[in-house]
Amino acid sequence: xxxxxxxxxxxxxxxxxxxxxxxxxxxxxxxxxxxxxxxxxxxxxxxxxxxxxxxxxxxxxxxxxxxxxxxxxxxxxxxxxxxxxxxxxxxxxxxxxxxxxxxxxxxxxxxxxxxxxxxxxxxxxxxxxxxxxxxxxxxxxxxxxxxxxxxxxxxxxxxxxxxxxxxxxxxxxxxxxxxxxxxxxxxxxxxxxxxxxxxxxxxxxxxxxxxxxxxxxxxxxxxxxxxxxxxxxxxxxxxxxxxxxxxxxxxxx
Numbered sequence: 266x267x268x269x270x271x272x273x274x275x276x277x278x279x280x281x282x283x284x285x286x287x288x289x290x291x292x293x294x295x296x297x298x299x300x301x302x303x304x305x306x307x308x309x310x311x312x313x314x315x316x317x318x319x320x321x322x323x324x325x326x327x328x329x330x331x332x333x334x335x336x337x338x339x340x341x342x343x344x345x346x347x348x349x350x351x352x353x354x355x356x357x358x359x360x361x362x363x364x365x366x367x368x369x370x371x372x373x374x375x376x377x378x379x380x381x382x383x384x385x386x387x388x389x390x391x392x393x394x395x396x397x398x399x400x401x402x403x404x405x406x407x408x409x410x411x412x413x414x415x416x417x418x419x420x421x422x423x424x425x426x427x428x429x430x431x432x433x434x435x436x437x438x439x440x441x442x443x444x445x446x447x448x449x450x451x452x453x454x455x456x457x458x459x460x461x462x463x464x465x466x467x468x469x470x471x472x473x474x475x476x477x478x479x480x481x482x483x484x485x486x487x488x489x490x491x492x493x494x495x496x497x498x499x500x501x502x503x504x505x506x507x508x509x510x511x512x513x514x515x516x517x518x
Contacts, residue, residue, distance in 0.1 A: 269313040271300035285329040306456035314352040326362040347417030347425035379415035382451035387430035400445035414451040
């Protein structure tokens with residue numbers, strides 16, 4: 266079975282995990298996890314998942330994505346911030362499952378589509394599975410973009426707008442890269458903005474997707490970091506948050 270996790274600097278007030286459909290022959294035990302984050306500028310729902318991996322399993326992934334969309338739709342009425350969906354989808358942007366999520370074909374549920382953070386603010390091909398990674402190179406598969414941070418359409422004032430997107434996780438630590446996947450890192454606007462979208466006054470969320478072994482460096486306030494990992498527990502989604510003062514500065518760790 267595969268596990269999912271959401272790591273947050275703010276309290277997780279509640280969570281729910283739901284099983285995803287399996288294929289006819291494989292029982293991989295895939296799930297989706299929702300975490301409700303109690304942020305200082307309002308609650309944020311973060312969803313973490315990891316879909317079937319085989320190239321011919323697109324039909325299974327489409328069924329899994331529909332289940333994820335149904336879970337997200339259940340809390341639509343209470344949300345004040347766009348839902349954030351992260352993880353290893355094992356599917357490129359032109360696949361049917363991703364096109365359905367981004368509104369490029371018939372959506373899986375009415376009035377539900379997401380913005381792809383890399384498409385909004387990333388540069389270059391954004392391959393999160395790359396032969397430049399020594400672990401990924403062993404599988405003899407082509408480089409692809411299969412890990413994502415999705416966010417619902419921005420709310421009033423630009424809340425949820427993707428301000429930046431990047432990749433992380435290819436630089437070795439003590440000679441070891443942390444995963445066979447690179448992480449997708451996205452900055453999302455959070456809180457009230459000025460009159461124009463280019464005048465942010467409240468800072469941003471930083472969302473990181475898909476990395477199995479995670480090193481958390483020391484916090485500026487003196488809180489220690491550490492290393493989290495496990496061969497049977499995937500971490501496709503982590504949420505690090507810092508609220509910035511009136512001028513916008515990106516939060517690096």
